[in-house]
Amino acid sequence: xxxxxxxxxxxxxxxxxxxxxxxxxxxxxxxxxxxxxxxxxxxxxxxxxxxxxxxxxxxxxxxxxxxxxxxxxxxxxxxxxxxxxxxxxxxxxxxxxxxxxxxxxxxxxxxxxxxxxxxxxxxxxxxxxxxxxxxxxxxxxxxxxxxxxxxxxxxxx
Numbered sequence: 001x002x003x004x005x006x007x008x009x010x011x012x013x014x015x016x017x018x019x020x021x022x023x024x025x026x027x028x029x030x031x032x033x034x035x036x037x038x039x040x041x042x043x044x045x046x047x048x049x050x051x052x053x054x055x056x057x058x059x060x061x062x063x064x065x066x067x068x069x070x071x072x073x074x075x076x077x078x079x080x081x082x083x084x085x086x087x088x089x090x091x092x093x094x095x096x097x098x099x100x101x102x103x104x105x106x107x108x109x110x111x112x113x114x115x116x117x118x119x120x121x122x123x124x125x126x127x128x129x130x131x132x133x134x135x136x137x138x139x140x141x142x143x144x145x146x147x148x149x150x151x152x153x154x155x156x157x
Contacts, residue, residue, distance in 0.1 A: 006079040007149035008121030011108050019074040019104040022066045024058055026098035032062040053095045060092035063102070063138050067129050070104040080147035082120060087142035094137045101132040109141070119151040 033042030037059035040047035048056040058066075096102065110124040122143050129138035 004078065004080050006075075006146075008080070008111070008113075008123070008146035009149050011111055011121075011123050011146065013108055013111055015108040017075060017106045019070045019106055021101050021103045022070055023101045024062070024066065024096065024098060026056060029056060029058045029062065029096075029098055032065070033059050037061055055095075055097055057095040057097055060090070060138075063092060063096050063129065064090065064140065066102060067104050067127055067138060067140065071106065071127070074104075075106070080149075082145040082147060084142055084144050085122075087140055088124075089139070089141050091139040092137070093139060094131065094135050096131070096137050100137075102137065103130050104128070105130070113148070113152055114145065119148050120145050121148050122146075 030043055033039065039059070041051035041053050041057060042048075042059050042062075043056075045056050048054070051057075105128045107126045107128070108123050109126055112122050114120040114122055122145055124141065124143050127138065127140040127142075128136055131137050
């Protein structure tokens with residue numbers, strides 16, 4: 001377990017983080033799809049040629065999983081993360097093909113203390129993933145929960 005460097009208080013609205021890159025292989029795309037999204041255009045080159053994608057492409061869920069991997073490896077491991085209550089939106093904007101190099105960027109859109117938990121704060125984040133050509137392939141917004149370095153005073157009922 002890595003040392004905690006960042007608590008909720010360290011996250012400010014407008015803060016942008018570059019969270020690194022990942023490059024899916026053909027084998028990884030097929031393996032993910034075989035287990036979680038077995039549609040023909042994620043599994044077979046010939047079937048994919050006749051699809052709207054024109055070639056074998058990663059499942060959107062695989063793209064989200066790769067974004068999560070980058071987020072955990074390059075940021076959350078160093079934080080007081082307590083998980084997430086959910087996402088507000090996911091958009092898969094362009095196909096991801098084998099060999100694409102994907103770069104993840106996260107922007108803090110909002111921060112607020114959690115009302116019922118004085119030791120927890122929340123951040124609403126925008127996750128954007130771009131391919132090697134600079135095309136945005138993924139847009140996600142959602143909330144993260146983080147332990148506070150200094151819990152707020154408990155409000156009397």
